[in-house]
Amino acid sequence: MDAAPNCAICNAPAYSECSCESERLQIAVHQAEQRAMEARLAEIRDWVIAHARMHILGAFERLKTTRKQAHSAYLASLPYYTVYMQYSGHPPIHPMAIAQLQAQIGEAHAELKRGIDADWRASVLRYPEVLDYFYSLVEVRMPSDRSPRVREPPFAVAGYADRGYDHSRLEKEMKKRKQRREREGSVGLREDQVYSAVGRHLRGPPPVPTPPVGGGYPPPPGRYNY
Template structure:
């Protein structure tokens, strides 16, 4: 006789080809993870993204600041540049000197823009590395296998007293028997009901009155109401 339980889902034979329990287990695990971890995962995600974004912005700021400083130094070294800035791009210098200066300034600004774009791109492309680093700082600790909370969870502390299907079935059977007994009692004939009431009343109030014992030979027959005359 095969004592292996049938599949809990389809009630078919528990064979490796039956995927019901495995599939339902995966669904149950996913649902349990969502209930237990969703809020924590969101908190961890927000923390990691916040720190990673701030690091990327800080790194880009350092790169772009250094590039802007280098460009400013280059422009300051150009002839007539200070006069150009003083007169807001309309310096009183000969056009022969103004044209090359304007071309150098324009090229320097273009180089600065290309450099800033490159710095931003290189900073953003580091997100995977930066995210991995900050995620690695998050500590996920599993409880010890010998922890009382692991060894004796609430459902084990009760001795695995299952109040599931069997408990419900027994309660339903008791309820059915009680209802059937009540229906049969309410449908009983009047004489049976009175007899039943009398019996219950007799058990509650004591035995029924015992008849007067017969008179033994040799004793005179007492007159009527003799017992009442003596206070009985």
């Protein structure tokens, strides 16, 4: 006799090419992950994004500050720049010198804008690296396989795991009933009744009889039979 069970989903033979159980397992795993991890993953994601964004913005601000300082130092080094700013762009100097200075200032401003854009682009492109780093700081701890919570989960201790044909469970049930009767002082059920009751519980409810097919019931009184 082959003791291998049939598919629990479609009842196909054990050695068939049925994939029902593996497919249902994948669905169950996905659903369990959502129930157990969805809120936790959202919390981790928010923490990682907040710290990554803060780092990227901080790094960009430092780059921008350094670039603006260099920009200011360059402008201050230009001839007539101090006088130009002192007279709000209308210094008492030769118009050709003013035109040359204005061209240099305009080019410096354009270079500053290009540099700030390049710094921002470089900062944003570092997001994958920065996200990986902050995700690596999150610790996921697995319990030990020797932990009592792993070896004896509550549903197994309660008898969820292996009901089947476990006669020891039947003996325990009888003992519990007997102790309950002794405490309550009632007559209770006989041992054979206990075996019968517990056996029915283990096997499940009795099958429902199938009604006869094709009018098998006797005709009601007062009717004619044809």
